[in-house]
Amino acid sequence: MARADRKGGALLAEGAPEANEITERELESRKAFLEFRDADIEHLTEINDVARRYADGVIDDFYRHLLSFEETRAFFTDPQVLQRVKGLQKDYFLELTQGKYDLDYAQNRLRIGAIHERAALPVKSYLGMYNFYLRAVAVRLAEAYQKQPKKGWEAFLSLMKLTFLDIGLAIDTYIASRERTIGKQQEAIQELPTPVLPFREGMLLVPIIGLIDSQRARQLTEQLLGAIRSNRAKVVVVDITGVQSVDSRVANHIVQTIEAARLMGARVIIAGVSPEIAQTMVTLGIDLGRILTVGDLQSGIEHAEHLLGYTVVRGGQRVNGAA
Amino acid sequence: MRASILKQGHILIASVQGSMSDADLTQLREQLLHGVRRHRSTGVIVDVTLIDVMDSFAARTLRGISQVVKLLGAQVVIVGIQPDVAFAMVQLGLTLEGTTTALDLEDGLAVLQEQLAEGPAADGQ
Numbered sequence A: 001m002a003r004a005d006r007k008g009g010a011l012l013a014e015g016a017p018e019a020n021e022i023t024e025r026e027l028e029s030r031k032a033f034l035e036f037r038d039a040d041i042e043h044l045t046e047i048n049d050v051a052r053r054y055a056d057g058v059i060d061d062f063y064r065h066l067l068s069f070e071e072t073r074a075f076f077t078d079p080q081v082l083q084r085v086k087g088l089q090k091d092y093f094l095e096l097t098q099g100k101y102d103l104d105y106a107q108n109r110l111r112i113g114a115i116h117e118r119a120a121l122p123v124k125s126y127l128g129m130y131n132f133y134l135r136a137v138a139v140r141l142a143e144a145y146q147k148q149p150k151k152g153w154e155a156f157l158s159l160m161k162l163t164f165l166d167i168g169l170a171i172d173t174y175i176a177s178r179e180r181t182i183g184k185q186q187e188a189i190q191e192l193p194t195p196v197l198p199f200r201e202g203m204l205l206v207p208i209i210g211l212i213d214s215q216r217a218r219q220l221t222e223q224l225l226g227a228i229r230s231n232r233a234k235v236v237v238v239d240i241t242g243v244q245s246v247d248s249r250v251a252n253h254i255v256q257t258i259e260a261a262r263l264m265g266a267r268v269i270i271a272g273v274s275p276e277i278a279q280t281m282v283t284l285g286i287d288l289g290r291i292l293t294v295g296d297l298q299s300g301i302e303h304a305e306h307l308l309g310y311t312v313v314r315g316g317q318r319v320n321g322a323a
Numbered sequence B: 001m002r003a004s005i006l007k008q009g010h011i012l013i014a015s016v017q018g019s020m021s022d023a024d025l026t027q028l029r030e031q032l033l034h035g036v037r038r039h040r041s042t043g044v045i046v047d048v049t050l051i052d053v054m055d056s057f058a059a060r061t062l063r064g065i066s067q068v069v070k071l072l073g074a075q076v077v078i079v080g081i082q083p084d085v086a087f088a089m090v091q092l093g094l095t096l097e098g099t100t101t102a103l104d105l106e107d108g109l110a111v112l113q114e115q116l117a118e119g120p121a122a123d124g125q
Helices: A002-012 A024-033 A038-046 A048-067 A070-076 A079-095 A103-118 A123-144 A149-190 A214-231 A248-263 A275-284 A297-308 A315-322 B022-039 B056-071 B083-091 B105-118 B120-124
Strands: A197-200 A203-209 A235-242 A267-271 A292-294 B003-008 B011-016 B043-047 B075-079 B100-102
Touching: A024 A103, A024 A149, A038 A048, A038 A149, A048 A070, A048 A079, A048 A123, A070 A079, A070 A123, A103 A149, A123 A149, A197 A297, A203 A214, A203 A297, A214 A235, A214 A248, A214 B083, A235 A297, A248 A267, A248 A275, A248 B083, A267 A297, A292 A297, B003 B022, B011 B022, B011 B105, B022 B043, B022 B056, B043 B056, B043 B105, B056 B075, B075 B105, B100 B105
Parallel strands: A203 A235, A235 A267, A267 A292, B011 B043, B043 B075, B075 B100
Antiparallel strands: A197 A203, B003 B011
8 A cells, every 4th residue: 555655656756856868859860760740740739629629538548447457556546646647647648739849848758757667657557558548549539530531540640650759758768767777786786895805824715796897807906916915825716606707808907916916926716717707718818827727616725725735624534533 | 235145044035125226136146146156055035025116127137047046956936026016017027937936035935945845955955
C-alpha cells in the first residue's frame, strides 16, 4: 500500500531535476526522421475539435483499461492522484492536436518521461498505454470521418508520427537513467580498494577484484611496491581471479610492476589468470617466461610457500607423527 | 669519492651516495674490481638505497659490475632499489637483466650467504 502511494506521489512530483536536455537541432532531426512535416501539423490541428469532443471518453476508457491490470492499478490507488493524473492526461491529449510541437513541447515530454521512470512505471506499460491511446483514437477518428475516410486516415498517420516522437523521447529518459545508474556502479567498482595483505612472514597477498583501469593499475603499483618495502616481502601473490579483463596498457603496466618488484628483490606470482587475460597477455607478446603465473590462488600460495621454504603440515598429522 | 666500500669477511659492501656522476660510477667499478682481487672476496653488495634517480648509465654500470665481478668468481647483489626508482627503471627498460637484487643490506647478505653456501666458492673454503 505504502509503495503504491509513493508511486502515486512520484507521479505528481513537480519537476525532474535529472530530466534530460534536448536541443533544437536534435528535435529537428528526430522530426525529419519521422517525416513529421508542416502538413502533419495541419492534419493534427484540424482534428482538434474532434479531439475535444472525444477527450473525456478516451481518457475514461484509458483509465478503465489501466485499472483493470494489477501492475498499472498499483499506481492509482489514491483517488485524488487518479483525478489529478486524469486531468494531466487530458491536457496532454489535447496538446497533441494544438499544433505546437516546439522545444518546450519536447522538454515537457522528457520531463513527463522522467517522472514515469522515477515512479518505476515499466516500459512495457508505457508502450502499452500509447498503443491503447492510438487504438482508441483510431476508432473515434473513423467514426468522426465516416464521410471523409482519407482525411481521417491522414490525421491518424500524423498523430502516429507525433506519438512516436513522444515515445522516443520518453524511452530516452529511461535509457539515460539506466546509464546514469551504470555509470555510478562503474565508479563504485573502480573505487574498490585493493588491499595488500601480509599473509606470512615475507609473503604478501593482493586480491584484485573488478575492473582495472590505468588509474587503478598505477595505484596498485604504488601500494604493492611500497608494501614490499615496508613488509620486507620476498614473494607477492597477486590474485586476479576476480578480474574479467584487462586492456593491453594495463597488462603492460602489471608486467612492469612485476619487473620493478624483482628489482626490489621480490618475486610476484600471478594467480587466477582467466582465459581472456591469458589471451591478452599472449596477444601482447609479453614474455611470459619471466612471469610466474598459476591457475588459482591455492596454487599461488603453495608456490609462494615453496619459494620461501615453508612447509605446511596438517595439525592432526603432526600430533600423530609426534606420538 | 662518493662511494664507501667496507670489507666484511669475504664480502665487500659498497654504499652508493645519493647523486653519483658518471665518473664516480666508473671509479666505483674500478675500486670494486680491485677490491675483489685484492681481498679475494666471494661476494659484493652494492647498496643503492640513497639513489633517487637511476639513469641508463648508472644501470648499465651496475650491470657491468655484476657481470665482471662474476668473471672474477664472486657474486654481486644489488640492494635497496626504492619503489619509485624501480618502477621508473622498468619504464625506461633498465631491468638489470641477469643481476641478483634484494630488498636491503640484510636481505642481500642472506642471499649471498645462501648462494655462497651452495656455489663453487664454498668448496674452496
